[in-house]
Amino acid sequence: xxxxxxxxxxxxxxxxxxxxxxxxxxxxxxxxxxxxxxxxxxxxxxxxxxxxxxxxxxxxxxxxxxxxxxxxxxxxxxxxxxxxxxxxxxxxxxxxxxxxxxxxxxxxxxxxxxxxxxxxxxxxxxxxxxxxxxxxxxxxxxxxxxxxxxxxxxxxxxxxxxxxxxxxxxxxxxxxxxxxxxxxxxxxxxxxxxxxxxxxxxxxxxxxxxxxxxxxxxxxxxxxxxxxxxxxxxxxxxxxxxxxxxxxxxxxxxxxxxxxxxxxxxxxxxxxxxxxxxxxxxxxxxxxxxxxxxxxxxxxxxxxxxxxxx
Amino acid sequence: xxxxxxxxxxxxxxxxxxxxxxxxxxxxxxxxxxxxxxxxxxxxxxxxxxxxxxxxxxxxxxxxxxxxxxxxxxxxxxxxxxxxxxxxxxxxxxxxxxxxxxxxxxxxxxxxxxxxxxxxxxxxxxxxxxxxxxxxxxxxxxxxxxxxxxxxxxxxxxxxxxxxxxxxxxxxxxxxxxxxxxxxxxxxxxxxxxxxxxxxxxxxxxxxxxxxxxxxxxxxxxxxxxxxxxxxxxxxxxxxxxxxxxxxxxxxxxxxxxxxxxxxxxxxxxxxxxxxxxxxxxxxxxxxxxxxxxxxxxxxxxxxxxxxxxxxxxxxxxxxxxxxxxxxxxxxxxxxxxxxxxxxxxxxxxxxxxxxxxxx
Numbered sequence: 001x002x003x004x005x006x007x008x009x010x011x012x013x014x015x016x017x018x019x020x021x022x023x024x025x026x027x028x029x030x031x032x033x034x035x036x037x038x039x040x041x042x043x044x045x046x047x048x049x050x051x052x053x054x055x056x057x058x059x060x061x062x063x064x065x066x067x068x069x070x071x072x073x074x075x076x077x078x079x080x081x082x083x084x085x086x087x088x089x090x091x092x093x094x095x096x097x098x099x100x101x102x103x104x105x106x107x108x109x110x111x112x113x114x115x116x117x118x119x120x121x122x123x124x125x126x127x128x129x130x131x132x133x134x135x136x137x138x139x140x141x142x143x144x145x146x147x148x149x150x151x152x153x154x155x156x157x158x159x160x161x162x163x164x165x166x167x168x169x170x171x172x173x174x175x176x177x178x179x180x181x182x183x184x185x186x187x188x189x190x191x192x193x194x195x196x197x198x199x200x201x202x203x204x205x206x207x208x209x210x211x212x213x214x215x216x217x218x219x220x221x222x223x224x225x226x227x228x229x230x231x232x233x234x235x236x237x238x239x240x241x242x243x244x245x246x247x248x249x250x251x252x253x254x255x256x257x258x259x260x261x262x263x264x265x266x267x268x269x270x271x272x273x274x275x276x277x278x279x280x281x282x283x284x285x286x287x288x289x290x291x292x293x294x295x296x297x298x299x300x301x302x303x304x305x306x307x308x309x310x
Numbered sequence: 311x312x313x314x315x316x317x318x319x320x321x322x323x324x325x326x327x328x329x330x331x332x333x334x335x336x337x338x339x340x341x342x343x344x345x346x347x348x349x350x351x352x353x354x355x356x357x358x359x360x361x362x363x364x365x366x367x368x369x370x371x372x373x374x375x376x377x378x379x380x381x382x383x384x385x386x387x388x389x390x391x392x393x394x395x396x397x398x399x400x401x402x403x404x405x406x407x408x409x410x411x412x413x414x415x416x417x418x419x420x421x422x423x424x425x426x427x428x429x430x431x432x433x434x435x436x437x438x439x440x441x442x443x444x445x446x447x448x449x450x451x452x453x454x455x456x457x458x459x460x461x462x463x464x465x466x467x468x469x470x471x472x473x474x475x476x477x478x479x480x481x482x483x484x485x486x487x488x489x490x491x492x493x494x495x496x497x498x499x500x501x502x503x504x505x506x507x508x509x510x511x512x513x514x515x516x517x518x519x520x521x522x523x524x525x526x527x528x529x530x531x532x533x534x535x536x537x538x539x540x541x542x543x544x545x546x547x548x549x550x551x552x553x554x555x556x557x558x559x560x561x562x563x564x565x566x567x568x569x570x571x572x573x574x575x576x577x578x579x580x581x582x583x584x585x586x587x588x589x590x591x592x593x594x595x596x597x598x599x600x601x602x603x604x605x606x607x608x609x610x611x612x613x614x615x616x617x618x619x620x621x622x623x624x625x626x627x628x629x630x631x632x633x634x635x636x637x638x639x640x641x642x643x644x645x646x647x648x649x650x651x652x653x654x655x656x657x658x659x660x661x662x663x664x665x666x667x668x669x670x
Contacts, residue, residue: 202410205377208397209404210475211427216398220423224414304414304455 054277074278091259095242098180102237106188114196128186140250171253179247188233195229231298259283328511334383343369345535354509358522361532367515403472405482411456418452424475442470480512498524531555553667556593565632577609577631582661589669596638598663607655
């Protein structure tokens, strides 16, 4: 080896290279800094300001804040207002029902993806992802055409002579629920498919070889192993449907009050920002409580993943 | 060991094969994966399907297990055709290449799975699981999860798991692939002894000839969907039926020659008998050749390389006939090996141990 080549080999790396290596080494949080700055500016700071409105009495004179003092009045008002309880209960009911129905309808699709052939898999992926490529508002409006008084459902039922006059589906709880399940189903199916196809395909063959029927394999092997997928999907669907605004607003006909539409009314129509602030906080906290419950339940059913490193 | 408190069930001693495969064929689309494969396996026999990847050995295994249906031919166990029998009713146990243990079940739950599926009473099932775990020396590991076990232990769980179902035929799909080389050797011997003790009729799939020679009573060498030769390890090694088998098993030297009047002349002047005539290929194993000082014979060459293989020294010789020839010599104390670049002559020790195959 020539001296020059030897020198090149032991020469220290350039400063830029060293900096890049330090950034990518995994020590410190440097790679996340840009995202953190953006989140601080567009999410954390505004939310803090909003919260401060909810926990203070504000005197306003001629459009300017004159004095701002800490107060729990808005929170205690909200917690003692039956309207809040009814609204949040309705939101919770709607979100939990939506989540349960998404699991119920989504799981068989994910199972079919797991055991189906190449074309079945492709078809399921296309049908699952396609709705995500269109706007939620468009998809929601499509339900007007289907569920309306002169919509496809009523026309068909009347054509078959099952009913004499159109059912009132639009602007009811049922319309909202149908829309919610349809909008959120892909969010359930995709994590399920991701988790279920991670498993060794020979595991199902092993179960069959050891005498399990298809149902036995599903019950004893596929289902327990897909619990993390159910947990992830349920958490996503619950969060999205608990805080959703578009579907209840459009399919509920503007008078379906859930937590999100209530906040909208408080902020946009009655201009009570302090109330809106407290409502947002309550929505966030109650959502977190349910998410923790889902996480605990998922953990309970996946104890086998613990001690993997042991 | 694997039976309940009533003791070992008496097996009917008969000469009828446990498993018989008759002219099985299988295609995927236009690709013919198995062609006219026939094989009979006797009670307690271990037969290896040996061949390079893509030769159809795993396909044949999967057809026997029922994961795939054969297109033609018949597979029967104890004289009963298994084609109409679904996977979960076949008396066949599979040890998978990846072991395919259930990650969410403990060792005991994994091993007891077949018994739960067949609805065996719990008390008896627990006993059977305990004795199966004892058989594979995993007593005390009942409550571990597969991820907490080493590769060798996982393999033994996979074996115990199929043993409890008392299969008529045990299928092992490259079970040593996931183990490191050192463990592989000892597990091979251990597994063979275990299977022999239990008297299980087994088919073992591998692409590793050493594994095949260690494990099997008979070896079926496969090539492009066909079974090329079925014979005992000794016979496969000493009298390979085709040039392909000779080339696949062990190290072989080949050269072209001409058969005339029922004889083939060897390059060192000796002759061997043959039924063939015209162009032929002659095969000699390295240990059937001997190196001598030049001038002693008509078959000459030059040593290009030698290496130490345990008790043997393997010489690579660039020779006048057959190109690169490999010769194995016993290591001799205090004697120096022949130096590289030395001129040598090659002689055949026993012409009867050379094989002659038709050329082209």
